[in-house]
Amino acid sequence: MKDLNIISDQTATMPDQPYQARHFIDGKIIDSADGRTSDRISPSHGVLASQAALGTAKETEAAISAARRAFDDGRWSQLSGKDRATVLNKVADLIEANEERLAVLETLESGKPISQSRGECGGAADLWRYAASLARTSHGESHNALGNDILGVVVKEPIGVVSIITPWNFPFWILSQKLPFALAAGCTCVVKPSEVTPSTTAMLAEMLVEAGLPAGVCNIVLGYGDPVGSLMTSHADVDMVSFTGSTAVGKAITKTSGDTLKKVALELGGKNPQVIFPDANLEDAADAVTFGVYFNVGQCCNSSSRIIVHEDIADDFVARVVELSRKVAFGNPMHTDTQVGAIVTADHREKIDNYVATAKDAGAEVCLGGGPLSVPGLGDQFYQPTVVCGVTPDMAIAREEVFGPVLSVLTFRTLDEAISLANDAEYGLSAGIWSENVHTCLEFGRRVQAGTVWTNTWMDGFPEMTFGGVKQSGQGREIGSYGYDEFLEVKSLVMRIGRTREPWVRDS
Ligand code: NAD
Numbered sequence: 327m328k329d330l331n332i333i334s335d336q337t338a339t340m341p342d343q344p345y346q347a348r349h350f351i352d353g354k355i356i357d358s359a360d361g362r363t364s365d366r367i368s369p370s371h372g373v374l375a376s377q378a379a380l381g382t383a384k385e386t387e388a389a390i391s392a393a394r395r396a397f398d399d400g401r402w403s404q405l406s407g408k409d410r411a412t413v414l415n416k417v418a419d420l421i422e423a424n425e426e427r428l429a430v431l432e433t434l435e436s437g438k439p440i441s442q443s444r445g446e447c448g449g450a451a452d453l454w455r456y457a458a459s460l461a462r463t464s465h466g467e468s469h470n471a472l473g474n475d476i477l478g479v480v481v482k483e484p485i486g487v488v489s490i491i492t493p494w495n496f497p498f499w500i501l502s503q504k505l506p507f508a509l510a511a512g513c514t515c516v517v518k519p520s521e522v523t524p525s526t527t528a529m530l531a532e533m534l535v536e537a538g539l540p541a542g543v544c545n546i547v548l549g550y551g552d553p554v555g556s557l558m559t560s561h562a563d564v565d566m567v568s569f570t571g572s573t574a575v576g577k578a579i580t581k582t583s584g585d586t587l588k589k590v591a592l593e594l595g596g597k598n599p600q601v602i603f604p605d606a607n608l609e610d611a612a613d614a615v616t617f618g619v620y621f622n623v624g625q626c627c628n629s630s631s632r633i634i635v636h637e638d639i640a641d642d643f644v645a646r647v648v649e650l651s652r653k654v655a656f657g658n659p660m661h662t663d664t665q666v667g668a669i670v671t672a673d674h675r676e677k678i679d680n681y682v683a684t685a686k687d688a689g690a691e692v693c694l695g696g697g698p699l700s701v702p703g704l705g706d707q708f709y710q711p712t713v714v715c716g717v718t719p720d721m722a723i724a725r726e727e728v729f730g731p732v733l734s735v736l737t738f739r740t741l742d743e744a745i746s747l748a749n750d751a752e753y754g755l756s757a758g759i760w761s762e763n764v765h766t767c768l769e770f771g772r773r774v775q776a777g778t779v780w781t782n783t784w785m786d787g788f789p790e791m792t793f794g795g796v797k798q799s800g801q802g803r804e805i806g807s808y809g810y811d812e813f814l815e816v817k818s819l820v821m822r823i824g825r826t827r828e829p830w831v832r833d834s
Contacts, residue, residue: 329652330652330656330699330710330711331652331653331654331655331656332656332699332701332702333656333657333658333663333664333701334657334658334701334703334704335703336658336660336661337440337660337661337662337663338430338440338660338661339430340371340373340430340660341430341431341434344365344375344376345375345376345431345525345529346376346378347376347377347378347524347525347527347529347548348378348379348528348531348548349379349381349385349389349528349545349546350528350531350534350544350545350546351385351389351392351545352388352389352541352542353392353535353541353542354541355532355535357379358381358382358384359382359384359385360382362379362380362382363377363378363380364377364378364521364549365377366435366522366523366524366525368434368435368437369436369437369668369669369670370433370434370437370658370659370660370667370668370701370707370708371434371660371704372704372707373434375431375434375435376431376434376524376525378521378525378528378548380548380549380550381518381547381548381549381553381554382549382553382554383557385549385554386516386547386553386554386557386558386561387561389516389545389546390487390489390516390545390557390558390561390563390564391563392541392542392545393487393514393515393516393542393543393544393545393563394487394514394563396514396540396542396543397484397486397513401540401542401543402509402514402540402543403483403484403512403514404512405512407461407462407510408462410458410461410509410510410512411458411459411461411462411510412458413509413537413538413539414457414461414506414509414510414537415454415455415458416536416537416538417454417506417533417534417537417539418451418452418454418458419451420533420536420537421447421448421450421451421502421533422448422451424529425444426444427529428443428448428498428526429443429444429446429447429448430443430660431525431529432446432497432498432523432525432526433659433667435494435497435522435524435525435526436497436522436523436667437623437667437668437669437670438622438659438667439659439661439664439667440659440660440661440662440664441663441664441665442621442622446498446499447499447526449499450498450499450501450502452789453499453502453503453506453789453805454506456789456790457506457509457789457810458506458510460507460510460807460810461510461511464482464807464810464814465482466479466480466481466482466816467480468480474823475823475824475826476820476821476822476823477821478818478819478820479818479821480816480817480818480819481816481817481819482511482811482814482816483512483814483815483816483817484511484512484813484814484815485511485513485565485566485813485814485815486513486564486566487514487515487516487563487564487565488514488515488516488564488565488566488567488568488813489515489517489518489558489559489566489567489568490504490505490508490515490516490518490568490569491517491518491555491558491567491569491570491571491579492504492517492518492519492520492527492570492571493520493570493572494520494522494670495622495626495627495670496622496626497519497520497523497526497527498526498527500570500593501517501526501527501530503570503804503805503809504568504804505517505530505544507804507805507810507813508568508813509539509543510810510813511810511813511814513813514542514543514544515543515544516545516546516547516558516564517545517546517547518546518547518548518549518554519546519548521549521550522670522671527546527548528546528548530546555575556582559579559582559583559588559590560583560585561586562586564586564588565589566588566589566591566812566813567579567583567588567589567590567591568591568802568804568812569590569592569593570593570594570627570804571593571594572594572595573594573595573752573753573798573799576592576594576800579592589812590802591800591801591802592800592801592802593627593793593794593795593799593800593802593804594627594753594795594798594800595727595753595755595798595799596628596629596727596754596755596756596795596799597632597724597725597727597751597752597753597755598618598628598629598630598631598632598753598755598756598757598758598776599633599747599748599758600614600618600630600632600633600634600758600780600784601633601634601635601744601745601748601757601758601759601760601770602615602633602634602635602636602639602643603636603759603761603763603766604636605763606760606761606762606782607762607782608639608642608643608646608760609646611643611760611782612643612647612650614630614758614760614783614784615647615733615784616647616650616654617784617785618630618784618785619631619731619732619733620651620654620665620666620711620731621785623666623667623668623669623709623730623731624678624728624730624731625669625670625674626729627755627799628756628778628785629727629729630758630784630785631727631732631733631734632717632724632733632735632736633647633733633735633736634736634738634744634747634748635735635736635737635738636737636738636739636744637737637738637739640737644713644715644735647713647733648693648694651694651695651713652711654666654711656699656701656708656710656711657701657704657708658704666711666731667708668704668707668708669707669709669730674729674730675698675709675730677729677730678709678728678729678730678732679697679709681723681726681730682696682697682712682714682723684721684723685714685717685721685722685723685734686714688721689716690714690715690716690717690718690734691714691716692712692713692714692715693713693714693715693735694710694711694713695709695710695711695713695731695732696710696712696714698710709730709731709732711731712731712732712733713735714732714733714735715735717734717735718736719750724736725750725751725752727753741769741770744770745773748774748775748776749773749774749775751797752797752798753795753797753798753799754775754776754777754797754798754799755776755777755795755799755800756776756777756778756779756780756795757774757775757779758779758780758781758783758784759771759779759780759782760782767781767782775796775797776795776796777793777794777795777800777803778791778793789806790805790806790807791805791806792804792805792807792809793805793806793809794809
C-alpha cells in the first residue's frame with residue numbers, strides 16, 4: 327500500500343450547509359406531505375452532504391397525475407420542435423453556469439473525484455443540446471409509390487408519460503441521457519434519482535423552471551425504489567419506463583410494468599472484456615485497461631473489469647498494468663488531481679472485498695492490492711487498485727459485476743478462443759479489441775455479443791453514438807437517434823386521393 331499514489335488534501339471548496347433536496351411536482355418545489363427526509367452522509371468525508379425529502383405513494387401519485395394532465399392537454403407535446411429546442415438549449419446554458427455547484431454535490435454524495443464530476447455535470451449540457459437538435463430535425467417517412475390514388479405517411483408521436491429511474495454511479499449524466507431526449511420528443515416525465523444521490527437531480531428542477539419548461543412537464547420525486555420507483559413502473563397512467571440500474575431491479579420492473587403492457591427500456595449491468603493481441607500497441611492498451619478498470623472506482627456499467635490477454639504477452643502486459651496502477655491518484659475526491667475516489671457505501675466495499683477473497687480461495691493470485699484503502703484524514707471507505715491473475719471463466723469474479731477497482735485477468739491463444747471467452751457471460755454491454763490487424767478487429771467486432779465495441783480505444787462516447795446492451799445488459803437504446811426514437815410511437819396515415827375506392831358492398 328505504501329507505493330501507491332494517495333492524495334489526502336483537497337482543493338475544492340466544501341459547501342457551508344448540506345443541500346436540501348426537495349420534490350418538484352406540477353411546477354412547484356415542495357417537501358413531502360409528512361415532512362420526512364433522508365440524510366446522505368458523504369462516503370469520502372463522513373459529513374452530511376444533503377437532506378432529501380422522502381417521497382411516499384402520495385407524492386408519486388401527484389407527480390404522475392401532473393405529468394398525465396400536462397401530456398394530455400398538449401401544453402408541451404403540441405409545441406413546435408423549435409419551441410421545445412429553445413427551452414432545452416436554455417437548460418443546457420444553465421447547467422454550464424451551475425457546473426461547480428452540481429459537481430461539488432455529485433462528488434460529496436457519490437465519492438467520485440471533483441474533476442470527473444465537473445466533466446460529468448458540465449459535459450451533460452452537450453446531451454441537452456444534441457437532444458434539442460433532434461427535436462427540430464427528426465421526422466417520419468412518406469410513401470409515394472403505393473398507387474396513383476394513395477399517399478402513405480408514417481408520423482412519429484411522443485409516447486406519452488415516461489417514468490425515468492436512475493442509479494447512483496453517474497446521477498447527472500444518466501439523467502441527461504434520458505430526460506432531454508424524452509422532452510425533445512414531446513413526452514412528459516416523472517423522474518426518480520437514486521436515494522443515495524438525489525441532489526443534482528433536485529437542483530435541475532430550479533433550472534427547468536428558469537428555462538421556462540411548463541409546469542407538470544417534468545416532475546421529480548425523491549425516495550426509495552419502494553414505494554416511489556415501484557409505483558412509477560406499475561401505474562396505469564404511465565406509458566413507458568426508462569430505467570438504468572442493476573439487472574435484478576430491471577427484471578423486477580419488467581414484471582411490475584407487465585400488467586399495463588408499458589414499453590420498458592432498460593440499461594443494466596455489464597462484465598465488459600478487453601481482448602489484447604500481441605501485435606497491439608501495448609502501451610496504449612495498458613493505459614486504456616488501467617483507465618477502464620479504475621474510472622469511477624470501477625463503479626461503472628462500462629468498467630472493463632476483465633481482460634483477455636494473449637498468453638505470449640500476458641506476464642509482461644500485467645506487469646505494465648500493475649506499474650501504471652501504482653501511479654493512478656487515489657484519495658480525496660475534493661482534490662483536482664485525484665483520479666479515483668471513495669466507494670459509494672460500506673456495504674458495497676464489503677461486497678467488492680468478498681469477490682476478491684473468494685477468487686483467492688479458489689486459486690486466483692492477487693498481483694496488486696486486494697483490500698480496503700485508508701486515506702489519511704478521511705478513513706477507509708476506499709479500495710486499493712487491485713489486479714487478480716490466474717482467473718478462470720467459472721469464477722464469480724470473471725462472470726459477475728464486481729463494481730469496484732478490481733481487474734480480472736484471463737488468457738487466450740486463438741481469436742476463436744478469445745471471442746468465445748468474451749461471449750461467455752450473461753451480460754453484453756460493451757467489449758474492446760486491441761490489435762493492429764484490421765481483419766482481427768473486424769472479425770471480433772462482428773462476432774462479439776455487445777451493444778458497443780471499441781477498437782483500439784476504450785469508453786469513447788458521443789451523443790450521436792447510440793448506447794445499450796444485449797443479453798442481460800438490457801433492452802432498448804439510449805442517446806443517438808435510436809435513443810430518441812425510443813420515446814416515440816409511429817403511426818401510419820393511409821390517405822386516398824380522389825374518389826377511387828371500389829365499394830365493398832355490391833348492389834344485389
Ligand atoms: P439499483 O438497481 O439498485 O437502483 C437503480 C434505481 O432503481 C434507484 O433509483 C433505485 O432507487 C431504483 N429502484 C430500486 N428498486 C426498485 C424497484 N423495485 N422499482 C423501481 N425502482 C427501483 O442500481 P444502483 O445500485 O443504483 O446502480 C448500479 C447498477 O446500475 C449496476 O448494475 C450498473 O451496471 C447499472 N448501470 C447500468 C448502466 C447502463 O447504461 N447500462 C449505467 C449505469 C449503471
